[in-house]
Amino acid sequence: MLKNKTVLIGITGGIAAYKICNLIRLYKKEGANVRVVVTPNALNFVTKLTLQTLSGNEVYVDNFEIKEYKPEHIALTEADIFVIAPASANTIGKIANGICDNLLLSTACAFSKPILIAPAMNENMWKNPFVQENLVKLKNAGYHIIEPETGFLACGTNGIGRMKEPEEIFEKSVEILSEKQTLKGKKILITAGGTREKIDPVRYITNSSSGKMGLALADRAFDMGAEVTLISTFKAEKPYKNIVAQTALEMEKAVKENLAGQDCVIMAAAVSDYRVENVSEQKMKKQGGEVTLRLVENPDILQEICKLSPLCHSVTFPPQGGQRSQALNERIEHEADREQLSSARSSTPSPTLPAGEGVRANLTPETLTPPPNPLPQGAGECAKPGEIPTNPIYFSPPLIIGFCAESENLIENAKTKIRKKGCDYLIANDISRKDIGFNTDENEVYIIDKNLNIKHIKKDTKLNIAKRILEEVFE
Numbered sequence: 001m002l003k004n005k006t007v008l009i010g011i012t013g014g015i016a017a018y019k020i021c022n023l024i025r026l027y028k029k030e031g032a033n034v035r036v037v038v039t040p041n042a043l044n045f046v047t048k049l050t051l052q053t054l055s056g057n058e059v060y061v062d063n064f065e066i067k068e069y070k071p072e073h074i075a076l077t078e079a080d081i082f083v084i085a086p087a088s089a090n091t092i093g094k095i096a097n098g099i100c101d102n103l104l105l106s107t108a109c110a111f112s113k114p115i116l117i118a119p120a121m122n123e124n125m126w127k128n129p130f131v132q133e134n135l136v137k138l139k140n141a142g143y144h145i146i147e148p149e150t151g152f153l154a155c156g157t158n159g160i161g162r163m164k165e166p167e168e169i170f171e172k173s174v175e176i177l178s179e180k181q182t183l184k185g186k187k188i189l190i191t192a193g194g195t196r197e198k199i200d201p202v203r204y205i206t207n208s209s210s211g212k213m214g215l216a217l218a219d220r221a222f223d224m225g226a227e228v229t230l231i232s233t234f235k236a237e238k239p240y241k242n243i244v245a246q247t248a249l250e251m252e253k254a255v256k257e258n259l260a261g262q263d264c265v266i267m268a269a270a271v272s273d274y275r276v277e278n279v280s281e282q283k284m285k286k287q288g289g290e291v292t293l294r295l296v297e298n299p300d301i302l303q304e305i306c307k308l309s310p311l312c313h314s315v316t317f318p319p320q321g322g323q324r325s326q327a328l329n330e331r332i333e334h335e336a337d338r339e340q341l342s343s344a345r346s347s348t349p350s351p352t353l354p355a356g357e358g359v360r361a362n363l364t365p366e367t368l369t370p371p372p373n374p375l376p377q378g379a380g381e382c383a384k385p386g387e388i389p390t391n392p393i394y395f396s397p398p399l400i401i402g403f404c405a406e407s408e409n410l411i412e413n414a415k416t417k418i419r420k421k422g423c424d425y426l427i428a429n430d431i432s433r434k435d436i437g438f439n440t441d442e443n444e445v446y447i448i449d450k451n452l453n454i455k456h457i458k459k460d461t462k463l464n465i466a467k468r469i470l471e472e473v474f475e
């Protein structure tokens with residue numbers, strides 16, 4: 001099963017180190033090449049000779065004992081996965097903070113393939129807020145953590161902190177190694193979080209969305225090989241592109257600026273329907289009595305990009321903004337006429353097209369933004385009015401996925417919404433339930449496509465739900 005795979009095992013100074021002998025055997029049985037790196041402290045718990053004999057390879061401890069053609073921490077990175085088990089609180093903290101004061105840590109810092117960490121420690125150490133903070137940091141940076149379980153601990157107590165059994169660590173690593181890169185070559189834009197609509201410099205209107213679902217989608221899409229752009233209302237320390245947009249208007253701008261060239265757009269953010277009309281520049285003071293805030297409607301970003309996307313595949317962009325407006329206008333007019341926008345997703349009637357066949361009224365050159373520089377050679381020349389440019393840049397219209405959170409009549413409301421918005425899929429979740437949806441780690445959703453077919457995905461972690469959604473829409 002693991003022929004042609006190299007598994008690098010990292011062992012730290014914890015009592016569970018003796019269990020790794022079994023883990024090595026599991027990998028060897030499946031034909032993997034196993035290499036082992038240990039911290040100096042780990043050798044208090046397990047001998048180099050045992051590990052060497054079981055792995056059939058040299059065991060590495062010291063940074064400066066260079067036997068290979070490259071420094072060892074670089075040579076060791078040439079593995080398919082790095083499994084650190086047991087991972088001590090000490091080593092977890094150091095990896096999370098970029099500390100490299102032994103060979104195992106330097107290797108972890110330089111390792112670019114998946115890293116699986118199996119923590120093992122005393123219950124109080126596990127519950128220590130700094131240890132937890134470090135684990136969150138690692139999870140957010142894309143490390144795989146196989147959480148310890150509750151049971152009898154070597155310190156003589158019963159509690160959480162016992163390393164998962166070697167069989168489970170083995171299975172988890174095999175799952176990671178066989179994770180299909182089904183989204184390789186795809187560009188996916190995802191929005192996440194509840195927007196914040198300012199009232200004054202210190203107050204704002206927001207909603208209960210935590211952004212966890214959008215983040216899970218972005219993480220999963222990245223794991224599956226996609227080039228991800230996450231537009232979120234919060235800063236996310238991630239190995240993919242992250243743009244922070246806090247208000248609905250900022251989010252609209254960021255989405256439109258990054259729309260060209262995307263294969264898929266997933267609008268998981270909870271965008272406020274309204275914003276305050278006149279945001280106070282100064283902090284509002286109590287004046288006694290009532291205050292009235294006048295709210296105005298925010299743009300419906302999902303609906304707008306559904307109208308724009310049919311044009312994405314045929315628009316050419318001049319390299320500079322200068323003369324763009326007129327040329328691009330002409331191009332949009334030309335393409336809209338030529339194609340009749342038969343694939344247009346909006347059902348809003350247009351002055352020139354039959355009802356349901358798309359809208360041109362809201363399209364302006366300003367709403368379409370050029371792809372990032374550098375442009376392909378020769379591309380981006382302006383079309384003269386009525387002419388088809390010689391070197392246009394062609395984009396396929398992105399697949400558009402919206403989310404809807406409903407507190408009643410979930411499916412009926414979702415069906416109405418997908419027709420109104422015109423997206424390819426709508427993911428509906430029930431926010432009246434306390435155990436799923438807003439601000440929880442789990443969700444249960446219905447995937448509705450534009451033909452109103454419905455697929456139910458049962459309650460699961462948001463990461464697993466995200467994987468199912470991506471598999472479903474990209475199958």
Ligand SMILES: Cc1cc2nc3c(=O)[nH]c(=O)nc-3n(C[C@H](O)[C@H](O)[C@H](O)COP(=O)(O)O)c2cc1C
Pocket residue numbers: 011012013014015016039040041042086087088089090091120121122125
């Ligand atoms: C008998 C014994 C058992 C230990 N078990 C653990 C453990 O399970 N988890 C842990 O985080 N630290 C444990 N420690 C403490 C670590 O060995 C210590 O923090 C050390 O600095 C870890 O170094 P390393 O991360 O470089 O291997 C144990 C220490 C002793 C003496």
